Amino acid sequence: xxxxxREKREEGxxxxxxxxxxxxxxxxxxxxRVGREKKKEREEEERDRRxxxxxxxSPPSPPWTDDEKEKHYYYSNNxxxxxxxxxxxxxxxxxxxxxxxxxxxxxxxxxxxxxIVELDLDLVQKPQQQQNVxxxxxxxxxxxxxxxxxxxxxxxxTTTTKSPFTVPTCYPxxxxxxxxxxxxxxxxxxxxxxILNVYTNMxxxxxxxxxxxxxxxLGSAASWFATHQFIAEMIFHARVExxxxxxxxxxxxxxxxxxxxxxLHASSNFKEANLTARDELTVDLxxxxxxxxxxxxxxxxxxxxxxxxxxxxxxxxxxxPDFGANSLLNLPAVxxxxxxxxxxxxxxxxxxHGLPYPSYFHPSTWQEMVAWxxxxxxxxxxxxxxxxxxxxxxxxxxxxxxxxIRQCGESTRCMLLKCGSGASKCHxxxxxxxxxxxxxxxxxAPGDSFTRRSTFDSVLAGCIPVFSxxxxxxxxxxxxxxxxxxxxxxxxxxxxxxxxxxxxxxxKIPSEKVTAMREKLIELIPSLTYAHxxxxxxxxxxxxxxxxxxxxxxxxxxx
Numbered sequence: 001x002x003x004x005x006r007e008k009r010e011e012g013x014x015x016x017x018x019x020x021x022x023x024x025x026x027x028x029x030x031x032x033r034v035g036r037e038k039k040k041e042r043e044e045e046e047r048d049r050r051x052x053x054x055x056x057x058s059p060p061s062p063p064w065t066d067d068e069k070e071k072h073y074y075y076s077n078n079x080x081x082x083x084x085x086x087x088x089x090x091x092x093x094x095x096x097x098x099x100x101x102x103x104x105x106x107x108x109x110x111x112x113x114x115x116i117v118e119l120d121l122d123l124v125q126k127p128q129q130q131q132n133v134x135x136x137x138x139x140x141x142x143x144x145x146x147x148x149x150x151x152x153x154x155x156x157x158t159t160t161t162k163s164p165f166t167v168p169t170c171y172p173x174x175x176x177x178x179x180x181x182x183x184x185x186x187x188x189x190x191x192x193x194x195i196l197n198v199y200t201n202m203x204x205x206x207x208x209x210x211x212x213x214x215x216x217x218l219g220s221a222a223s224w225f226a227t228h229q230f231i232a233e234m235i236f237h238a239r240v241e242x243x244x245x246x247x248x249x250x251x252x253x254x255x256x257x258x259x260x261x262x263x264l265h266a267s268s269n270f271k272e273a274n275l276t277a278r279d280e281l282t283v284d285l286x287x288x289x290x291x292x293x294x295x296x297x298x299x300x301x302x303x304x305x306x307x308x309x310x311x312x313x314x315x316x317x318x319x320x321p322d323f324g325a326n327s328l329l330n331l332p333a334v335x336x337x338x339x340x341x342x343x344x345x346x347x348x349x350x351x352x353h354g355l356p357y358p359s360y361f362h363p364s365t366w367q368e369m370v371a372w373x374x375x376x377x378x379x380x381x382x383x384x385x386x387x388x389x390x391x392x393x394x395x396x397x398x399x400x401x402x403x404x405i406r407q408c409g410e411s412t413r414c415m416l417l418k419c420g421s422g423a424s425k426c427h428x429x430x431x432x433x434x435x436x437x438x439x440x441x442x443x444x445a446p447g448d449s450f451t452r453r454s455t456f457d458s459v460l461a462g463c464i465p466v467f468s469x470x471x472x473x474x475x476x477x478x479x480x481x482x483x484x485x486x487x488x489x490x491x492x493x494x495x496x497x498x499x500x501x502x503x504x505x506x507x508k509i510p511s512e513k514v515t516a517m518r519e520k521l522i523e524l525i526p527s528l529t530y531a532h533x534x535x536x537x538x539x540x541x542x543x544x545x546x547x548x549x550x551x552x553x554x555x556x557x558x559x
Contacts, residue, residue: 163366163539163540164366164370165366165369165526165539165540165541166541167538167539167540167541168541168545168549170244170245174245174254174255174548174549174552175245175246175247175252175253175254175255176240176243176245176246176247176253176254176255176256176257176548177246177247177248177249177250177252177253177255177256177257177294178237178240178241178246178257178259179256179257179258179259179289179292181258181259181260181285181288182288184281184284185259185260185261185281185284185285185288186237186259186260186261187261189261189264189265189268190206190264192268193206195268196264196265196267196268197264197267197268198267198268198270198271202228202264204226205226205227205228205231206231206234206264208225209234209235209237209238209533210227210228210231210232210233210234210235210237210238210358211225211227211235211362211532211533212225212226212227212228212231213225213226214226215360215429215430217429217430218360218361218429218430218433219361219372220368222364222532223361223362223363223364223368223532224360224361224362224429225360225362226360226429227358227359227360227362228358229357229358229453230263230267230308230309230342231263231308231358232263232306232307232308232342232355232356232357232358232530233259233260233261233262233263233264233306233307233308234261234264234308235358235362235530235533236306236340236355236530236544236547237259237261237306238533239530239531239533239542239544240257240259240544240548241533242533242534242535243544243548245548250294253294253302254302254552254555255302255304255548255551255552255555256294256295256302256303256304257303257304257305257306258285258289258303258304258305258337259305259306260285260305260307261308262282262305262307262308262309262314262328263307263308263309263313264308265281265282265326266309266313266314266324266325266326266328267309267313269324269326270323270324271324272324275316275322278326279326279327279328282314282326282327282328282331283331285328286331286333286334289303289333290333298559299336300333300336300337301336301337301555301558301559302555302559303336303337303338304337304338304339304340304551304555305334305337305338305339305340306340306341306355306547307339307340307341307342307355308342309341309342310341310342310343310449310451311329311339311341311343311344311345311349311352312325312343312345312449313325313326314326314327314328314329314330314341315327315329315330315345315348316330317330329352335351336351337351338351338353338551338554338555339351339352339353340352340353340354340355340547340551341353341354341355342354342355342356342357342451343449343450343451343476344475344476346450346471346475346476353478353479353547353550353551353554354451354476354477354478354479354480355477355543355547356456356477356480356528356530356543357451357452357453357455357456358453358456358530359453359456359457359459359460359528359529359530360429360433360457360460361460361529362529362530362531362532363529363531363532363535364531364532364534364535364538365535365537365538365539366538366539366540367539369525369526369529369539369540372525373522373525376437376461376462376518376522376525377462377518377519377522379437379438379461379462380438381437381438381439381440381463382438383413383414383415383435383438383439383440384411384413384414384439384440384441384503384506384507385408385411385413385414385415385439385440385441385442385443385466385502385503385506386408386414386415386416386417386435386436386438386439386441386442386443386463387404387405387408387414387415387416387417387442387443387445388417388419388426388432388435388436388442388454389401389404389405389417389418389419389426389445389447389452389454390405390418390419390420390426391405392447392448399494400445400446400468400469400494401445401446403499403500404443404445404502405418407502407503408443411503413503414503415435415438415439417431417432417435432454432457433457433460433461436457436458436460436461436462436463437461437462437463439463440463440464440506440514441463441464441465441466441490441506442454442458442461442463442464442465442466443466443502444458444465444466444467444468444472444473445468446468446469446471446472450469450471450472450476451471451472451473451476452472455472455473456528459488459521459524459525459528460525460528460529462518462521462522463521464488464489464490464514464517464518464521465488465489465490466489466490466491466492466502466506467489467490467491467492468491468492468493468494468499469494470491473485473489474491479546479547479550480524480527480528480543480546481524482520482524487516487517487520488517488520488521488524489517490505490506490509492505526540526541526542527541527542527543527545527546528543529542529543530542530543530544531544
């Protein structure tokens, strides 16, 4: 009985616990069902809200396809989300700012192009009138042959925004074709630059297409160079290659330029005893040019060359003394051409035309030119006159130079920079220009020949040249200098009584006259300067502009 009672009691408690468990399971099932129903209700409410929003944003012009609606709904629903992202909004603002900044740069600083200019022949002076050449600009585009320099042109030194110069233009019927000569006639010669001159290593001087080494002591390293005096042919070539009047079509050309580096070739062969070998390259040049179809059109009368040495170095005569020259200018074909040279033969150079010696200033802008002209006007000139040079051997030239050296050395009003062999201050551009910039007048005695580079250095420095021979400048550079020589120079005949008292003669000139003469020199500086070959929009006519305009006018009279 006792056992049966316990068993019944335990059975009753078990049933009770089982009932409680079933109640808990039923409650949990009911809770899960209620949760599912509530979740379903929430999902239905969310779907209803989404459908209402979609209806509000749906396009107003149905019918649309279901695919189109889905795409529209996707982009509409995500539009606000994208631009509410602060990172995207910041990126968009940066993009808009940079776009506006680039647009402003393009408006205010448009890309620069190389202008094509046309030389107006109507503005070129007639040789007998000896007037300055002035021109006007017309713009086109051309790819320049650039020089590798590490510096840039100096900033504008004036607030003026328009060039004060009369700017050159190409006359419509004038265009220059540059013969693409085999390299052995020009650039190929530079491979042996160390032997291009029997007296000096020319490698530093042929750098930068003939400008030489930058000379920052004088000013901007992009505009001032230690330019060699016998290098004009290289600079002329570089300028014409990048010149606005150049044409690449020989059928359109009215001028044909033969870019032969004759001066460099001649100076490398001064000591060549074999005359056939000395003349070989010049003969090859003539054969090449005569074989071209464009030569035959006018038998070469519309062709020209530019030489960086004096005509004497190319006119060896069969019955004359041998000073190391070749016979280039005596060849019949070359006599048909026009020859530009730093010194023409005064009596036998009917087809020869004087070309300025290059000085040290090669500006790229008219602002640089104006800045230099203004500086020249303000220079303090403590010396009445000066002479830079050394004695020479011979009769006439030696006598003139020795007299200049004697008088300058004895005068307290004269600055003497005496030159000799070897290292000398005479070969330092900064020293040369310093002496000239401090002098009112510069004595210009003939050098080894009639002309000398010092004439053009003195013009650059605003120092009035004093000549003792008409062949030092007056008969040489008729395309470049005024016909009235008294407006820019003093002439004291070498055998006159006045030549014995130079200081006294110079003191007689009124100060007003001196000021006017200097102003004339300053006016001449642009047309006697070789601009930097890289220059575009130059804004003034340089020596190459004057030469091309004058050549064009001259050739019209001979073809």
